[in-house]
Amino acid sequence: MSQDRFLLLEPEQVRPGRVPMPPAFAVKAMTSDTEGRFSLLEVVLARPIQRHIHQSADECIYVLEGELGVEFDDRDYTVGKGGFTLLPKGVPHALRPVSTPPPRVLQISSPGGWEHYLEDLFEAGPAVLTDGRLDPAKINPIAAAYDIRYEERP
Secondary structure, eight states: OGGGGOOOOOTTOOOOOSSOOOTTEEEEEOGGGGTTSOEEEEEEOOSOEEEEEESSOEEEEEEEESOEEEEETTEEEEEOTTOEEEEOTTSOEEEEEOSSSOOEEEEEEESSOHHHHHHHHHHHGGGGEETTEEOHHHHHHHHGGGTEEEOOOO
């Protein structure tokens, strides 16, 4: 019954997951909350997210504060407060903070699963880093389970 899935979160409240998330990744609706249709996170994008492609999920981003840089299909855009972007599956894209402080966004993935991918990354810890930065070659084995692939540049 849909009433059984009602969810109400107070400000600063997050959905608990398998692995604790850093404060920059606040899960508001888990995939299990939406019967798999989507996941919703409030994210502070403090570091760039390298060019990657989602084979199965569309990604939607609504900017709450700041400015977000979006590279989509080899074009660059800046999305400001109140702006929105839909990043359809199958097209390479990258994200980066443009403003100081960094942008705070709502991020929806459909179908869901993004929060579980992040849990797997945080659980892997330093094993996915090279010189303190996320390493696509080390991330890709984890990302593959979620139909995500990061570009590996020499």
